[in-house]
Amino acid sequence: MRTKILKAFSLVFVVVFLLGCTETKQHKVLKLAHGLDPTHPVHKGMEFMAERLAEKSGGKLTIDIYPSGQLGSEQQCVELLQIGSLAITKVSAAVMESFTPKFKALGLPYVFRSKEHSFKVFDGEIGKELLLGTEEYWIRGLCFYDAGFRSFYTIDKPINTPDDLKGLKIRVMKSQSAMEMVRALGGSPTPISWGELYTALQSGVVDGAENNEPSLYTSHHYEVCKQYSLDEHTCVPDVLIISTKVWNSLTEQEQKWLQEAADESVPVERKYWAESVEESLRIVQENGVKINYPDKELFAKKVAPLLEKYRQDEVLGDILRRIEAVK
Numbered sequence: 001m002r003t004k005i006l007k008a009f010s011l012v013f014v015v016v017f018l019l020g021c022t023e024t025k026q027h028k029v030l031k032l033a034h035g036l037d038p039t040h041p042v043h044k045g046m047e048f049m050a051e052r053l054a055e056k057s058g059g060k061l062t063i064d065i066y067p068s069g070q071l072g073s074e075q076q077c078v079e080l081l082q083i084g085s086l087a088i089t090k091v092s093a094a095v096m097e098s099f100t101p102k103f104k105a106l107g108l109p110y111v112f113r114s115k116e117h118s119f120k121v122f123d124g125e126i127g128k129e130l131l132l133g134t135e136e137y138w139i140r141g142l143c144f145y146d147a148g149f150r151s152f153y154t155i156d157k158p159i160n161t162p163d164d165l166k167g168l169k170i171r172v173m174k175s176q177s178a179m180e181m182v183r184a185l186g187g188s189p190t191p192i193s194w195g196e197l198y199t200a201l202q203s204g205v206v207d208g209a210e211n212n213e214p215s216l217y218t219s220h221h222y223e224v225c226k227q228y229s230l231d232e233h234t235c236v237p238d239v240l241i242i243s244t245k246v247w248n249s250l251t252e253q254e255q256k257w258l259q260e261a262a263d264e265s266v267p268v269e270r271k272y273w274a275e276s277v278e279e280s281l282r283i284v285q286e287n288g289v290k291i292n293y294p295d296k297e298l299f300a301k302k303v304a305p306l307l308e309k310y311r312q313d314e315v316l317g318d319i320l321r322r323i324e325a326v327k
Contacts, residue, residue, distance in 0.1 A: 020080075020087035020246045027060045028254070030087035030246065033071035033080075035194060037218040041276040042090060042145050042238055043067050045269025049240075053261040061254050063088070069195055082138040084245030092147065093237050094175035099134040105319045106130075107177040108307060109233040110300045112323075118235045119146075120326050123266075126319065131239070140247050142240040142262040146273040149232035153216055153289075154208030155201065159229035160294045162186050162302040171197055171209035181233065182210070184306045185299065194219075201225060214273070217280035222289050229292040231299045 022029045032050070036043050043065070050063035071077060071086065074095065080086035096103040105111065112118040121127060122144035131141025152159040152170065159165060165187035172178040172189045179189035190206050200206050201224040208225060210233070216222055240262060247255065285291060310316045 020084050020243050021249060027057075027062060028250075030061070030063045030242075030258075031066065031071075032063050032088040032090075033066040033077050033086055034090040035069040035074050035077075036067055036090070038067045040067075040218050041214055041269060041272035042147070044272045045145055045265045046090070046240070048268045049261045049265035052264050053257055056257040056261060057254070061250075061257055073193060073195060075193075078139075078241075081241065081243040084138075084243050086243065087246040088142070088240065088242045090145070090238050090240055092173060092175075093144070093239050094173045094178055096130075096134065096141075096239055096241075097175055097177065099137045099139060100130070101315050102130055102133060102319050104177045105310075105316055105323060107175055107181075107234055107236045108310060108320070109181050109303045110296075110307070111320065112235045115146075115149075115235070117326065118237070119270075121323050122237055124326065126322055126326070134241075135244050138244045139241050140244050142242055142259065143266050145238040145240060145266065146270045147236060147238045148212035148214070148273060148277060149230075150210050150212055150234045150236060151228065151230045151232050152208060152210045153221065153225040153228040155204075155225050156227060157207070158227045158290065158292045159208075159231065160292055161298050168207040169205070171200065171206045178210075178234075180306055181303060184303045185233075186302075197221065198224070212277070213280040213284075214276040216289075217276075217284055222284040222287055226289050227292065228284065228289050229294050231294050231296055233296075233299055233303070 020031055032046060034043070046065055050065060054062050072080065074091055077086055077089040078091060078095065081089050093103050093106045097107065127144055134141065154168065157164060157168065162185045165185050168187050169190045170182050170187045171192045172182055174191045179191065182189035192200050192206065197209060198219065198221060201209065201221060209221065216228060250258065281291065311320055
């Protein structure tokens, strides 16, 4: 009987702890969970947002942040968010593909001409449309965070041309477009969760992965992977999302405070990101990682048929043309 009581108490504690929005007479607290390290620039951007929200609301609406996967994996956080047990989380835009096909456009290779081009897309009409396009799945986007350009890193083989990927197992996100891209370049795409990737690299389950500079550093993957090839094939942003159940429970004024705080955190996160890219490259090189600068045109030509296929798609073709038209 005592054991049953303890189990029941533990269950109640977990449910109460995971409530996305807790409220007292004085203020409301929103819980934000994600899988990144506290040193990561995206986490720092979220910290700035939390500070601004507390200032704007005079402490009436605040955010508690739980980094490093404390409340579960990225997928688990999304599921908790959909039922309202978690208020806010950060996901890669690639994860959002499963909710609306339009997000797939952001993960296709060489869609963006430059970092500035990508920012204009994320901050403009197309970005707003995407952020608000998943509400039927109980998810509302707050903003896009810079997640840089993704490039290949491998244990010991430099990737200077697409041919160098032949026979290599490359970890990708659970994203159809990411898998199609690696396959088009000649590699073997292998979906593995981020939290399991270090062990997979160490044990040789995969030969490499693809990600940005800060993630290579903060994940400690540079301890295993000693070749980083900056082909910069995709520019997939991170997306800060909130449960529509929690969003709708906020007053109009609280929603305004939160959206303003999120918007104001975007340029701050981008500044942190730029600084982190420079620092990350320096540190991984000091730890024996060789930085390679392949000819990006070789990779772009290899995936051109993949892009052309998506231009023929009724939904994706339209959004790709709109992205290309952004000046």
